[in-house]
Amino acid sequence: MKRNIILFIILIYSIGIVAAQNEMNKDSLTQELRGYTMRNFTQARTFSLQWETRFSHNYSVSNNGSIQESGKKQNIHHINFSAMLPLLRRNKLSIHIGINYKSYNFDLQSQESFHSSFFPQNDYDYFSGNINAAYRTSLWKTPLFLYASVTTDGWNDGFGKIYGRVAAMMVLKRTEQSRLTVGVMGMTLFRNMPVYPIITYWHVFSNSKCSLDITLPSQIFLRYCNRNNRISVGAAMRGEGFYCKIRSGNTRYKVCYFTEATYNPELVYEYIINKHLHLSISGGYSLLMNSGFYDKDRKNVKIEGRKIGMKFDRKPTPFFNLNVSYTL
Numbered sequence: 001m002k003r004n005i006i007l008f009i010i011l012i013y014s015i016g017i018v019a020a021q022n023e024m025n026k027d028s029l030t031q032e033l034r035g036y037t038m039r040n041f042t043q044a045r046t047f048s049l050q051w052e053t054r055f056s057h058n059y060s061v062s063n064n065g066s067i068q069e070s071g072k073k074q075n076i077h078h079i080n081f082s083a084m085l086p087l088l089r090r091n092k093l094s095i096h097i098g099i100n101y102k103s104y105n106f107d108l109q110s111q112e113s114f115h116s117s118f119f120p121q122n123d124y125d126y127f128s129g130n131i132n133a134a135y136r137t138s139l140w141k142t143p144l145f146l147y148a149s150v151t152t153d154g155w156n157d158g159f160g161k162i163y164g165r166v167a168a169m170m171v172l173k174r175t176e177q178s179r180l181t182v183g184v185m186g187m188t189l190f191r192n193m194p195v196y197p198i199i200t201y202w203h204v205f206s207n208s209k210c211s212l213d214i215t216l217p218s219q220i221f222l223r224y225c226n227r228n229n230r231i232s233v234g235a236a237m238r239g240e241g242f243y244c245k246i247r248s249g250n251t252r253y254k255v256c257y258f259t260e261a262t263y264n265p266e267l268v269y270e271y272i273i274n275k276h277l278h279l280s281i282s283g284g285y286s287l288l289m290n291s292g293f294y295d296k297d298r299k300n301v302k303i304e305g306r307k308i309g310m311k312f313d314r315k316p317t318p319f320f321n322l323n324v325s326y327t328l
Helices: 002-025 035-042
Strands: 047-054 057-063 066-090 093-113 123-139 142-155 158-174 178-187 195-204 210-216 219-226 229-248 254-272 277-294 301-303 306-308 310-314 317-326
Touching (some): 093 229, 158 195
Antiparallel strands (some): 047 066, 047 317, 057 066, 066 093, 093 123, 142 158, 158 178, 178 195, 195 210, 229 254, 277 317, 301 306
């Protein structure tokens, strides 16, 4: 269980906090925050299309230190399309529907399988959909934002897993130059719901176009804004995953969930084309934190009655990312 906790922290932060902060940005109390540039660069986007490529790299799959498969991945491309559409906005309550499609493509070279076949094909599709609700209230005269969502995912051959998230975020500090929020978030995918802390801090330096943007533990960036342009340097944690069928020994194919949690030092350039279109280009290094193959319930693979831990490993890899988004 500990192996993939980091991955779900990343997924929780990247999906949940964006929706919650989007609600916060519409609060009249936050409209004083450095106007046009900050508002446009931080809001959630209605539609987003992203393409990413990574350099070739060697990989291995092991079980308790014993190599099960090794090889080299090349021509690695990821395509991600996402949409967040408003369903209901009434007073302090808003409900959104989110959809996501991811395509993973790569070629395998010099693949050597000892007991298993973990990547029997070169392309994989992953689908997910969710419904998200956010509610604005106050506690002890302090703004409080409540968030909940239900998500289901799957792939070309069927459904995967249904799980939920809940979160509460409180604004502790809010000035023209700084904003500090703290909170907690939990997820139902585990038997005992884990609770994770959320800390976000945003600060604009005096008489400067530079700002510090921190969301712990998922990202930290130093940003320079000049109206329609923004350059950021820092690092972010990200998580990827897709369903696949692996074959171990003489057993039949088994549906597994492959995850990859990474830490990415990067340089990001963003440009507001107009009030609807937004362009982002980034590049950096993808450092592997945790990765492996699991059952649908995100626990160790169970084959012939035995739970087997399948760990994926690779070297740090340069990447390049291009993102175009559109807001209604």
